[in-house]
Amino acid sequence: MKVKKVLLAASEAMPFAKTGGLADVVGALPPALNKLGVDARVIMPLHRQIKEQYRHEMKHICNFFIHMGWRTQYVGVETMEKNGVIYYFVDNEYYFGGPIYKGGEAEGEQYAFFSRAIVDCLPVIGFMPEVIHLNDWQTAMIAMLLKTRYRNTPQGAVKSVLTIHNLCYQGRFNLAFAKDVFDMGDGDSIMNIEAYGDANFLKGGLVFADKINTVSPTYAEEIKNPYFSEGMDGMLYARQRDLSGILNGIDADELNPATDGNIPYHYSERDMAGKKKNKEALIEELSLGISADMPVIAMVSRLTSQKGLDLVKCVLGDILFDDVGFVLLGSGDNEYESFFQEAAYNYCGKAAVRIGYDEALARRIYAGSDMFLMPSRFEPCGISQMIALRYGTLPIVRETGGLFDTVLPYNEYTGEGNGFTFSNYNAHDMLNVIRMAIGVYGQKAKWNRLVENAMAEDNSMESCAKEYIRLYDMMM
Template sequence: MERILLVAAEGLPFVKSGGLADVIGSLPYEFKKKGYDVRVVLPMYRKIALNWRDKMTHLRSYTVSINYSETPVNLYYYILDGVTFYFIENAGYFEREGLYGYIDDGERFAYYQKAVLEMCNQLDYFPDIMHTHDWHTGMIPAMCKENYNHDPRYRHIKHVYTIHNLAYQGNFPVEMLEPCLGLGHYVFDNGNVRFDGGISFMKSGIVYADKVTTVSPSYAQEIKTPQYGEHLETVLRYREPDLCGIVNGIDINLWNPKTDNLIASNYSLTTYKKGKGKNKTELQKELGLTVDENVMLISVVSRLTWQKGIYLMIEQLFNICSQPIQLVVLGSGEAGLEEKLREAENANKGKVCFYCGYNEALSHKIYAASDLFLMPSLFEPCGISQLISMRYGTLPLVRETGGLRDTVHAYNEYTQEGNGFSFTNYNSNDMMHVLWEAIDVYYNRPDMWKQIVKNAMKTDVSWSTSAEFYLGVFREIAG
């Protein structure tokens, strides 16, 4: 096994809407460090075209059949730090304001997947492993095995399909099966891609891939149950022998308090207290909070959605704001949640700040300045934010679900093990009980707080170990 092709809908540094982009921006480089020929393919979105296309090289122009018409594909490539990135260009499909959420998303990503498979033929490049990610690429294993089964070059490819969030499945009408995907109706009739009367890109990836992974061991167990399985739990239990969970990592060079040039003061494990104090006071000045380096600063950097447990925080906002703390929230999402947070800021000037939207530089400052990071998710396949917060010595307070359970462990004062705080039940009173405990430790047991911070900053949040797990999966099927 030498050649690995990652196929995804987004990836840093080119474009990002969620945690998938962080994975695609980091994981290929770990494979490259270990000596593999790693390449990545992405759609050429408008943002990528505006910021990067002038730096790229045009490789090929070809066509794929969509709705029985030959639709043009322009293929570009760009080499970034030794990894080759391919880009599928079609302005009509991809050069739009957003990435997803359009009525023709099924057709757009059917086109993308067809273009990727034909790219292999055009370049005479056939990877040993094709690593596909989330619903946007879920039909690739099916199309490769059903439409190209006559070609030994395609039969050679082994498919690993990674589920980043089972809640987003790519469900579309059955009518697009043949004209857009080139698949016979029999794959619907036999149930391979059938879901709720239509077709599911996600289900197809689970059924047809040689191996299925998801982004934490706990989430791999959770999605086999009705509570978290999103009506695919039966299929996932069927694939259980080929299903495993591998925790995500983060780019430890990008997220490094020793070298981060976006924060006010760099610091390390031995200088974190002084560094955090400086970062805290600078952030307080910037956001209009009362300047006090000794006050406990609690932060949230998140999409404001039901999944992220923001409703638990909203239920307890009055109690949270009555504590001797400051609260900073960075994010956007549901209008009702945004409005509640604006009301909290207006009622607690100098104590609460809500920044609506996303600001990359501000997120770095918040991680560096905060003492506690609140992440009470209803479910969390893996989570990136808790890994970043630990890297910066900001203790995570999480609900024990998915990747949060696998990466954050409640501190045990007898063994001095543990790197944060956690609660089990999705209940705002349970969350507050643990929050009060964290506040008590911060103010009244500084030695214990110091030990937890040290444990958090020593936690391995890099990609190195996880990449080796992925390679183990690849080797198992590649032979």
Template sequence: MSRVLQVSAELFPLLKTGGLADVAGALPAALAAAGAEPRLLVPGFPAICDALTQECAVAPVALPWSEGRAALLRGRLPGFDVPVYVLDAPGLFDRPGNPYADEAGVAYADNHRRFALLGLAAARLAEGVDPSWRPEIVHAHDWHAGLACAHIAASRSRRRTDARTVFTVHNLAYQGLFPADKFNELGLPPTHYAVDGLEFYGQVSFMKAGLYFADAITTVSPSYAREIQTPEQGCGLDGLLRHRAGVLHGILNGVDYDVWSPVADAAIAATYSADDATGKVACKAELQRECGLAVKADAPLFGIVSRLTEQKGLPLVLEALNDLLDAGGQLVILGSGDARLDAAFGDAAARHPSQIARRTGMDEGLAHRIYAGSDVVLVPSRFEPCGLTQLYGLSYGALPLVHRVGGLGDTVVDTTLEDLAAGTATGFVFNAFTADAYRRALRRAFALWSRQEYWARVRRSAQQRRFDWHVAACQYLYIYDGLLVR
């Protein structure tokens, strides 16, 4: 039974800015069910500390700089059956805003210290500061935890631990880059600041730390594992990733169907299933009323639940917005981000209030209601490591319209004639990242909507697709076991 420490900056349902939190919240239970012995390490953000129970002090954590204090606590969090370690450092984590930025959206100037300390705490646990439990595998998620791999490599060189590391890339575009003069505050050996280490074009890269020092690397879909080895999507790290291709694995994210299923979802107007979609009609009408749209059963309702960024392909949606409206469609948008995109959707909603609704921020309940009430979920991302939005759309029978990239191409089957005939079609897929290709996919959606018998078949096929975390957990266990045997 592998003892696995999962290190993450976010954790659903307590702290979430995106899909990382959903993964970090669901994977431990799946690993435990598959036979591992997982525990969690998270920063002591207010939402985490407020929810922690049965806490006890494990050990202080020495800071690589002079001021402040930090300690490891062990306790329990609601919804988790495994013990959780919390890095208690109020001077670093007890702040307003989200985990990475203040209330104005400005990144904290000491983020390098905050997340270097998270990696250092992981290394201390790997060295055995908790006499009751010591991880054999440390599984670090995204750049925030990347220095765990570097610190553990340093500990291994000093023969303080035998732990092995796995680093999961959730989005290579967010790399945790800091000025080179911050390196001395990270608590790492001077030799780690090198091309064969953290140095990245004269800066410090937390992402590169994970990619270089981890014993195994995973990404969140098979296609993304291939794509990040190319200059187009490698973000300057494709050479390193090609060099480490032998330990690079693509493991598709799963869905926690206890949370994301219309069969028993308390947040939606009516429950329903793949075999009886009656409740989806009620969910659509209620969503239209809630968002101030015209209550029309025959108007196809398109949903967007997303950060408003160029990466998510939303300029394509704006460019073809009149096509959607002229064909009789409706659109509801939930999210925030780029000010220009935000303003453009807000202006469109003001001009077409019966067809377009705009909601800002993160509203978990409304997100559920959008999936349940929408007929189509739009995910036309320029690049997408895995994507959870389309997986949630499939579960709720909101047919995904996606660009064939990363996990989107791995999980959605286009409504071609042969796939319609075979009963395998689950959505609408376009290949080239252009407005014309997006428009053609949009037209296919309206064409299928005009044939409700076929629409019902595709919706049923979509809802029958399963992306269970058990499959992913078994793949992770295979990697863990391979590292321990080596």
């Protein structure tokens, strides 16, 4: 191992602020890296959403000012240690005293400020990393700053890795706006961040980062195809030698049905009695009028088109015609929220829908369900199917991105597999696979073997961390 010091830069991280899976990854990866001998630290905004109990533990390191166009903005840097990891927080009430993501150009300015503040604070926080690990468009422009404006400073020696968690989100803004917030003069090569007439913050990272990775090997291949590339296939193809896929992991200690404090009954692959008790408790909690001998199909998801919900809309009535229960937890587009709420009313007793997000309820759903439906149109990695496997709830997924990499389809001849898959983005292909799963559920010996296979999978963050160390070392 060559690299000893890594700084992860991200817009959110657990346990401080979370809107999606990025926070889980940024929260879980540094402890895993530390266990392997890397001094991995995190820098993120001091969001208003961070609890007071954490704020009281923080210590002030430094403060200075930077110019954002015609504006002069305050930068404060706070620090604290949590679970053996040192965190730095960039403080500015104007940018981080509201929503985590403001939307529009306000969000572009928010994270342009964050990126510039990170680069400027490196010499004064007492930690100069060998590698800075960037995450999505919000921090991608740091790679450009290091290779251009700061190339003849100590920061210019820092290598950069850019992780693409979802290529859909690229940070597209007006070119004049980008020049303003990054203080780019006429001598700067604006073409390095221009795409289709706009400034594209993610492109800045794709051009200048030393290495690029996505969060699964299959997604790394898919995004070279125009269908998945969101207009970036040319750039990604040009950087293909520096592009790789590293499968995300989960915190196997936190997500453990043998110890999880969020579920009423504990169980393990060697003692599964608690699994059925959790199912009985879930049926009672959600007022489902079904027998505990009937399979329960669950979804815990953002309610967006990416998640394949139009397929579910098409055949939910057919699914519920069979002897099954259906449980959904999530929030998102009004179209899908309304549909599933209406379905819960129409299929009262067989379907339960909870709009919103509740981590404790999510754990009880993972523990108390038999099958986990995830028919995504595309999925860069996906964490939910890994959690389902960990809790012995067999995934039913479409073969795309990280779903393809983590779910091995059931083989009726050998009994191998840890879930069920379908390839085409087609509602009736999905329905056929669901019915196959229901059929196998009725054959307890076969089903129990699949559950054992699922719970034996190693999707821990330690495996993920080892891959990142290899990637870091390639740059040295």
